[in-house]
Amino acid sequence: MKKRLIQAALGEIPADLLLKNGQIVDVFTGTVFPADVAVIDGRIACVGHCGEARETVDLEGRFVSPGLINAHCHVESSMAVPAVYCAEELRWGVTTLITDPHEIANVAGLPGIRYMLDASESLPINYYVQLPSCVPATPFEHAGCVLGADELAGLAGHPRVLGLGEMMNAPGVISCDPEVMRKLDLFEGRIIDGHAPQAHGCWLQAYAAAGICTDHESISYGEAREKLRAGIAVLIREGSATHNLEAILSGVLAEELATDRLAFCTDDKHLADIRREGTIRWCIRKAIALGMNPVTAISLATINPARIYRLPHLGAVAPGYQADLVIFDDLASLNVMGVYHKGKRVTADEAAACNETTAGAGIGSSVRLAPFTAEALAPVLDPERRYPVIELLPHEIATEKDWCTGEEAEQALLRGELCRIAVLERHHATGHIGCGLLRGYGLKDGAAATTVAHDSHNLIVVGTNPHDMAAAVQELARVQGGYTLVRGGQVMDTLPLPVGGLMSSLSADELNARLEKMIAQARAMGVSESNDPFITLSFMALPVIPKMRITDMGMFDAENFVFCE
């Protein structure tokens, strides 16, 4: 293979593909120069004046960029299976994903991770995995399984596993928790992703000293700079809910910081948002609009993450590199004119067609509930007693906490100001049910439920009455996970997410259409415009975000990290 590469570079044998008359985006010098690119056996043989090839494409002066790299994303959060998600990424020039299958791991453990690896095995994209470090995410809930260092060791040697996924248990790192140390030791010398929002000072130093390599939680320039100085690569996040690029890069540009330890990522971005603007290409555009040199901006999307994740064959248009290329019309609008993976042109449709319709073993059936009564979801309230209330804030994931008496609650429920909320353990039929009250959701009559419920992905149901709540739960048990809306005992609409209760095998178009329809239906049932009906729900059981949450173990004060009773 090396011999053929050399011979093709010299023009002694014909290349497979010749891209003529390109403008090369050179991430090594930060410049652009005119050249042809010859490809053989999936790798770049020559950049310059190259010899003959079996296929020649005239680029007519368009720009040849290395394929883009999304440095950190959770595919499951798109609700699409890998093939469908990757197709949307490819559409906008991403040829490499660094993924953390944290969500499916919370549902299905190692088989869940293996499913993601298997389902991405033959996709025309480089699909790398960081093994989830924190399953379950907290001790305040029951997840589908527990992944210790011993379990992770079984997959650590997989050729597409690069290292350890985001170490959210920062307190465990700092306190040298033995199991956390075992996980860090298992990946010693490899890439360990961090997750340390607002960490600073000696606490951040200790976290970095433990071997944490990256972090994608910075929301301000100051936070990003302190992490960079601690030796932690900063993955700048632009997702559907989180937009950190402008705050960080404005400071970087103003202070003329070195940029080679910065990369772009999405963390979580929805299919519809990707379809509209792309992911990493969108980040590049924003960076250029802020005044960053376009080639530097593309470096943050290519060679930088390739180096951070030690992928020496990726991220550049140069001899020997894997021929993952994106053709842009220009370096401002960044319209994608073509995408090549290992030297072969790929389209989103072709990629989506690789869809594995059969879910991996053990992933298909993930909703296992103990028998329950409607009353268990909405227990009778004691008029005298004080109950905790989750109060939604418009357009935020964070919530306020409130308290009211049982009597006040009953009246507010009648006025439609309050809903019942319940979380049912759905992995092992243990019968754990946490019940509580939710203000600000807006639902007037009926129930809504989801099995997407970060991070343990139990079943969350919210409703105005026990019977619709029970019907919604039964519906999700029937379809083995998804979103549903119920009114008057009737299922109004259901989006099945049969893969782990998290993902659908539908096409992106169909999935987006179904979602839009359900959201409209939820609005018609009164759900407030100021929050997404289902995504908002899916964060109600995440006990690490302030100030009030609910898990299958009960209402949880996420400010003081204690259950409310």
Added chain:
Amino acid sequence: MKKRLIQAALGEIPADLLLKNGQIVDVFTGTVFPADVAVIDGRIACVGHCGEARETVDLEGRFVSPGLINAHCHVESSMAVPAVYCAEELRWGVTTLITDPHEIANVAGLPGIRYMLDASESLPINYYVQLPSCVPATPFEHAGCVLGADELAGLAGHPRVLGLGEMMNAPGVISCDPEVMRKLDLFEGRIIDGHAPQAHGCWLQAYAAAGICTDHESISYGEAREKLRAGIAVLIREGSATHNLEAILSGVLAEELATDRLAFCTDDKHLADIRREGTIRWCIRKAIALGMNPVTAISLATINPARIYRLPHLGAVAPGYQADLVIFDDLASLNVMGVYHKGKRVTADEAAACNETTAGAGIGSSVRLAPFTAEALAPVLDPERRYPVIELLPHEIATEKDWCTGEEAEQALLRGELCRIAVLERHHATGHIGCGLLRGYGLKDGAAATTVAHDSHNLIVVGTNPHDMAAAVQELARVQGGYTLVRGGQVMDTLPLPVGGLMSSLSADELNARLEKMIAQARAMGVSESNDPFITLSFMALPVIPKMRITDMGMFDAENFVFCE
């Protein structure tokens, strides 16, 4: 160990060392900021406001830089054994060397490389080895041994071997020579150093496609830029004879190229030059003088080579990194106020005291000559016949080629314009002797000889008469290698280089003093001021440099790559 690092970062246990009130040279952001540095177990625990330590040093605002890295050097060329050489590097802040023991390998093969590894094992410096790829360097001479891929495989797994040394056989790469391919395959995925002066176009593309990672031969900005664009890291060389920094960096600065694929190296720099100005510290100073941001310049000397050579524990002042630090008084004069290796302060004297006086097995006795006569060194010339002549050029390693008749040669010899020169195979007593004529050396009466003779390190002798030449050869056989001067049958002075005929165990001061004295002696014997008496000689047998050379196989036309007869 990780636990202690974390605890020291948090101030829960005392650090070993606390450097207070420093200005941190932060290569991640390209900025400087005030902080303390806490060190434990040889690694940095905390950079910021740190806790207590067993030892505290107040830096009073001085600058804390990562230890410097010399990205490519040949220790043997200093004529000092590793301990003595490293002491001189440490004096000026170099804490990491990437060395290619190409010279000793040509003399002593694998045992020679093992000697260099053993002799550097316990030095207070990070001493890494790139295995010599081209032993012998050319087929036009007889070296001490032949190192094929099979031989190299025996040392490829050594913990301080990073990859394959400079692949000078570029034509062998381009033509896919099977043995060259085997060597490249052996180091697939590791660092393979290049050596491709003036390579460009598709030839350079092919060389890069073969997996070559670095090159230190660029002498112009254009050459460097083309190599960078081909994905080859450019090691900017400032040695005793070669000064490429200004040409390259002037262009880089003028065109504002990205600099993260640039690093500094010396290739060959003499002890006396190092003593005067240092190596990499000298490069930083020159770069700053050219207008480069000082922290960027220090990055070329620290984090850049650490990344290029995949040494993730080196090159930065940040938690978890090895505590190799240099304290500079300021970022212009760069006077070294202190050097730390693994958190321990080291001085040049302490390092030199690690000197291993016992040479490794088989290295001590390296001069093995077949019996010879004085006449064999200076054969009778046929007055009618035309003979090739090497013509020295002032202050250059390149030579001119000339021809003269035997009669003209005899007259020029009498007038002192010409000398006899001979190269004796000295490794295996094969009796190979190449004889020729040398113009421009200046010697009026007597002989000079050396066993330092790139790259095969045979014995070179130059003289005005056969008897002094023979005496010089006998003297070097007696001391088992070195430099010698003979007049009237008497040895005037000898510098023994008993380690492979290349290196001495003398201290740097003593070695420099002895060298100075010998050079003065040679000048007194007439050797021209326009060339170094011994270094000039040592390049006479290097058949890859134009235009005329001599090896143990005879006079060699180094322009047309053929022997002269």
